[in-house]
Structures are given as structure tokens and as C-alpha cells.
Amino acid sequence: xxxxxxxxKIPNPETRxxxxxxxxxxxxxxxxxxxxxxxxxxxxxxxxxxxxGPASSGKTSFLRQINRLNELEVNCRVKGxxxxxKKNIQELRCEILRKRVGMIFALPQVLPLSIYDNIAYxxxxxxxxxxxxLDNIIEQSLTASFIWDEVKDRLNESAxxxxxxxxxxxxxxxxxxxxxEVILFDEPCSGLDxxxxxxxxxxxxxxxxxxxxxxxxxxxxxAARVGDRTxxxxxxxxxxxxxxDKIFTAxxxxxxxxxxxxxxx
Amino acid sequence: MRIRLFKEFIxxxxxxxxxxxxxxxxxxxxxxxxxxxxxxxxEINLFKFISGKHWYPISEPEQFGILPMILGSxxxxxxxxxxxxxxxxxxxxxxxxxxxxxxKDILKAGIEMLAAIPSxxxxxxxxxxxxxxxxxxxxLPTGLTAFSGSIMLGLMSMPxxxxxxxxxxxxxxxxxxxxxxALGATRWQAMYRVTIYAALPGIIAASMLGIxxxxxxxxxxxMITGNAAVIPHTFFQPVRTLxxxxxxxxxxxxxxxxxxxxxxxxxxxxxxxxxxINITADMVLHRKHK
Numbered sequence: 001x002x003x004x005x006x007x008x009k010i011p012n013p014e015t016r017x018x019x020x021x022x023x024x025x026x027x028x029x030x031x032x033x034x035x036x037x038x039x040x041x042x043x044x045x046x047x048x049x050x051x052x053g054p055a056s057s058g059k060t061s062f063l064r065q066i067n068r069l070n071e072l073e074v075n076c077r078v079k080g081x082x083x084x085x086k087k088n089i090q091e092l093r094c095e096i097l098r099k100r101v102g103m104i105f106a107l108p109q110v111l112p113l114s115i116y117d118n119i120a121y122x123x124x125x126x127x128x129x130x131x132x133x134l135d136n137i138i139e140q141s142l143t144a145s146f147i148w149d150e151v152k153d154r155l156n157e158s159a160x161x162x163x164x165x166x167x168x169x170x171x172x173x174x175x176x177x178x179x180x181e182v183i184l185f186d187e188p189c190s191g192l193d194x195x196x197x198x199x200x201x202x203x204x205x206x207x208x209x210x211x212x213x214x215x216x217x218x219x220x221x222x223a224a225r226v227g228d229r230t231x232x233x234x235x236x237x238x239x240x241x242x243x244x245d246k247i248f249t250a251x252x253x254x255x256x257x258x259x260x261x262x263x264x265x
Numbered sequence: 266m267r268i269r270l271f272k273e274f275i276x277x278x279x280x281x282x283x284x285x286x287x288x289x290x291x292x293x294x295x296x297x298x299x300x301x302x303x304x305x306x307x308e309i310n311l312f313k314f315i316s317g318k319h320w321y322p323i324s325e326p327e328q329f330g331i332l333p334m335i336l337g338s339x340x341x342x343x344x345x346x347x348x349x350x351x352x353x354x355x356x357x358x359x360x361x362x363x364x365x366x367x368x369k370d371i372l373k374a375g376i377e378m379l380a381a382i383p384s385x386x387x388x389x390x391x392x393x394x395x396x397x398x399x400x401x402x403x404x405l406p407t408g409l410t411a412f413s414g415s416i417m418l419g420l421m422s423m424p425x426x427x428x429x430x431x432x433x434x435x436x437x438x439x440x441x442x443x444x445x446x447a448l449g450a451t452r453w454q455a456m457y458r459v460t461i462y463a464a465l466p467g468i469i470a471a472s473m474l475g476i477x478x479x480x481x482x483x484x485x486x487x488m489i490t491g492n493a494a495v496i497p498h499t500f501f502q503p504v505r506t507l508x509x510x511x512x513x514x515x516x517x518x519x520x521x522x523x524x525x526x527x528x529x530x531x532x533x534x535x536x537x538x539x540x541x542i543n544i545t546a547d548m549v550l551h552r553k554h555k
Contacts (some may be wrong), residue, residue, distance in 0.1 A: 069443060074366065099449030109444030122448040125458070171444075178448055216378065 018045040026080035035061040037236045050227030058236040067101040073185040097205040102175035106187040108167035116155040122178035133144040165196020186214040302533040305526035320494040322524040337504035344415025353426035361434045380424035388485030391417040409491030411504040422475035433467020473546030483508040
């Protein structure tokens with residue numbers, strides 16, 4: 001076993017019970033390149049865990065392994081395990097896992113359909129056809145991502161007409177509509193202006209009441225603003241994970257400090 | 266310095282000529298076709314030509330009705346579409362979305378080979394294998410039918426439809442599919458609800474181009490469909506297409522006779538049909554890029 005696992009020193013006894021995702025000795029290769037090296041990490045229920053690190057630090061590979069999107073790559077190889085509520089995700093069916101673990105991408109993946117149909121897409125796919133029930137889900141999920149007031153009068157218009165920030169919040173609603181437990185954000189604001197970014201961050205902060213959130217971001221300040229804890233990845237290794245305040249005020253590793261101060265990356 | 270400028274000038278003009286040549290040829294062909302064909306319409310009413318049921322170009326009195334051939338062409342084409350389009354789209358999806366790397370390469374090479382087989386060879390193979398098969402299996406008096414022609418033409422149009430559809434499917438952003446998968450879609454659901462939807466304009470255009478190829482095809486249909494210029498009532502009887510009529514009779518006409526001009530008139534009709542199909546395909550493709 002690894003003696004340098006940072007995960008061991010984080011949780012105190014009462015938070016240990018609320019571990020939502022535990023990652024054990026996770027290694028990921030793409031072809032010959034090892035993207036992630038021996039990762040051990042716990043994600044707790046109802047927290048926002050921000051993951052920061054320079055390019056090719058393995059943070060996106062880590063995120064995409066939690067809902068097994070890495071499997072789409074032909075040359076991807078994985079060792080180690082990820083437990084969701086103490087159950088190995090490899091034993092779940094992909095569709096079930098991805099329904100429980102939603103994902104928001106860097107660019108909003110709006111489908112060329114109406115706003116209503118975009119949100120209804122997920123539930124319909126999982127077999128829900130009852131109109132009243134769908135209407136309900138749609139209002140709930142749009143409200144939860146704070147876009148209901150902006151779109152409630154034009155649900156039948158094309159979603160492509162929305163602004164970038166609105167589209168991204170629409171995507172959050174769409175993910176919420178399939179009632180996930182965990183939401184993965186993959187650089188959700190990289191294409192957005194500051195005001196839209198603020199709105200997306202605001203929804204994240206409110207969503208953590210009901211969901212567990214893992215946020216991968218290139219924006220160090222964003223990690224500082226929304227993360228309960230922050231993990232720093234470098235070259236496929238987890239360098240440090242701690243309370244966000246601690247990471248940003250007194251990081252334990254010099255490399256973390258250098259990255260946060262913008263000395264590299 | 267001067268020599269360099271002169272060289273530049275020459276090369277520029279040469280490239281211009283090469284570029285303009287293709288357009289020039291098309292225009293010349295069209296003009297020639299019109300010149301030979303239009304004089305026919307001075308004698309015979311266009312409407313009568315298209316709707317006439319009898320094609321007796323050298324009897325007395327001669328009758329020029331190409332309705333049987335138009336219907337023959339349409340029937341064979343329709344059959345080919347029904348057979349080839351679903352199969353090709355399925356193949357395109359298999360190649361671009363499902364097949365593992367090696368099989369993908371083999372299939373792609375195979376499809377290119379299929380495109381490279383000369384149509385007369387396919388016609389010949391069809392004549393000695395497919396035609397007897399159709400005759401025996403369906404207990405028909407002859408295997409030279411629209412049905413056999415459709416199968417053979419479908420086969421010939423498949424490479425076009427497959428490769429263009431596959432391009433369209435590959436052009437669908439990966440993110441669309443991932444977005445659907447991340448919502449818990451199965452592979453089939455993501456393919457069915459997102460990829461097909463996004464690739465649809467390309468797939469339609471591919472099918473149209475395939476149809477264009479089928480309508481214009483001559484050699485194989487001439488060998489397989491039986492060439493009876495009568496209005497077809499079922500799929501399983503001999504038909505004659507517009508193209509086969511021109512190819513079969515051009516060698517036997519007297520230069521300058523009504524029969525001779527009538528074949529050019531058929532050429533004009535055929536040209537208009539393929540032109541419409543190509544324009545439609547173009548418009549569909551263009552809409553996708555907007």
C-alpha cells in the first residue's frame with residue numbers, strides 16, 4: 001500500500017461516514033501515457049470538491065473515470081477502483097451509473113431542440129412519458145438551476161437561441177432532471193463571461209445542499225470561491241488535498257503554492 | 266525579375282483554364298444535347314412524348330411515347346432505394362460507431378473495391394447469378410425483371426451512400442454523443458436520438474447522390490432488366506429504362522432521322538431528372554452548413 005496517501009489524513013470520524021465516492025489506487029493509461037498515478041481520494045456527501053492543476057495533470061481523466069466516460073477511448077486502460085456509496089462502479093451498468101452521476105461539460109451540450117425537449121430528453125430516455133410528471137420535473141430542474149424565470153415563457157423556443165451562460169444552466173437543469181446524486185463539472189465556465197460564470201457558481205453553491213459536486217477547473221479563483229475542499233493535481237499525481245481555505249492560505253506543498261500564485265501552469 | 270513575373274502570369278492563366286474547362290465541357294454538352302434534342306420537339310409535342318404509352322420509333326406510323334421507360338426507370342430506382350438506403354445507413358453506422366479498428370479498415374477497403382468494379386462486370390455477374398436465382402426462387406417466367414435490376418443497382422449505389430453518410434456521421438461533434446451518454450443513454454439511445462438526428466442532412470444528401478447514380482446507370486440495367494418497353498404493373502416483370510433505351514438504340518438509328526433525335530430528347534429528360542436530384546441534394550447539404 002502507499003504510505004504517501006494524502007486521503008488518509010483528511011476525514012475526521014464523523015465525516016468518514018458520509019463518504020460518497022472513494023477512489024482507491026486509481027491508475028489510468030491512454031496508450032503508453034499514464035494520465036493518473038495511484039490516486040487515493042474521498043469525496044464526501046454534499047460537498048464541493050474542486051480539482052485544480054495545470055494541463056495534462058490528469059484532472060479531467062479523473063473526472064471522466066467517475067462516470068466511466070473514459071471507456072469510450074479505445075486505448076484507455078484502468079487499474080484500481082472507484083466506490084460509489086461503497087459499491088464498485090464497475091459492477092453497475094453504465095446507464096445506471098451515469099444517471100446517478102451526472103456531468104456538465106466545458107461547452108454547453110445543447111441539443112437542437114426546444115428548451116422543454118432538451119430537459120425532457122433525459123427523463124424520456126429513461127422511460128417517462130407522463131406529461132404532467134414531465135412538466136413538473138422540468139419546472140423543478142429549471143428552478144433548481146436558477147433559469148426558470150428567464151425561460152418560463154418560452155419553453156417551446158429553440159434552446160440554441162439562449163446565451164452561452166443560459167445554455168450552460170440549461171445543461172445543469174437537464175442533468176438535474178434525471179435526478180442524479182453526484183454532479184461532475186468539467187471546467188463548466190471556461191467559455192462563459194464573468195456574469196454568467198457568477199450565476200453558474202451561484203447555482204453550484206445552492207445545489208450542494210442536495211448533491212455532491214466535483215468541480216474540475218482551470219480557474220484557480222473559482223476553486224477558491226466555491227470549493228469546500230480543493231485538490232491539486234500535477235503530472236497525474238495528487239499533490240495535496242485539504243480544506244480550500246488551507247490550500248489557499250497555507251498549502252502544505254511548495255508546488256501547490258507555486259501553482260496558485262501563477263508561477264507555472 | 267521580368268521572367269519571374271511572366272512565369273507567374275503563364276501559370277495563373279493555365280490554372281484558370283484548367284478550372285474553367287470543366288464548366289465549359291458541361292455547357293458544351295448541354296448545348297449539343299439541346300441542339301440535337303430540341304428539333305425533335307418541333308415535330309412532337311413534349312406532353313405527348315412524356316405521356317405516350319407506346320414506343321415504336323421505326324414502325325409506320327412511328328410512335329414516340331416514353332412513359333413506359335420513365336416508369337421503368339422510376340420503378341427500378343425506387344426498388345434500389347428501398348433496398349440500398351436502409352442497408353447503407355446501417356453499414357455507415359456500423360463502420361463509424363460500432364466496428365472495432367481492424368474491421369473498420371477492412372470494411373472501408375471493401376466498400377472502395379465495390380465502387381471500383383465496372384458496371385458492365387456487375388451486370389454480367391448479375392445476369393449469370395442473380396437472374397436465374399430470381400427466376401427459380403420466385404417461380405417467374407423470366408428473371409430479367411425490375412426487381413433484379415433494383416438489387417443490382419442498389420448494390421452499385423451503396424458505396425456512394427455509405428461513404429458520404431459515414432462522413433456525415435463522423436462530422437457529428439463527439440460532444441453531442443458524450444452529452445447524451447452522460448445523461449445515462451445507452452449506446453443505441455445516443456446513436457438513435459442524437460447522432461442520427463445531427464447527421465440527418467448529410468445522410469439525406471448521400472441518399473440523393475446514390476439515387477442520382479442509380480438513375481443514370483446504364484450498362485447493368487440494360488443487361489438485367491429485360492428491356493421490354495411496356496408499362497410495368499408489378500416489380501417482377503421486365504422493364505426498360507431511359508438510359509438503356511438510348512444505349513441500345515443509338516447504334517441502329519439513321520443519322521438525322523426522327524428516331525435519332527428522339528434519343529437525344531430522352532437524353533434531355535434524363536438530364537433534367539438528374540439535375541433536379543443533384544440540386545436537391547446540394548440544397549440539403551447546404552442547409553446543414555448554415
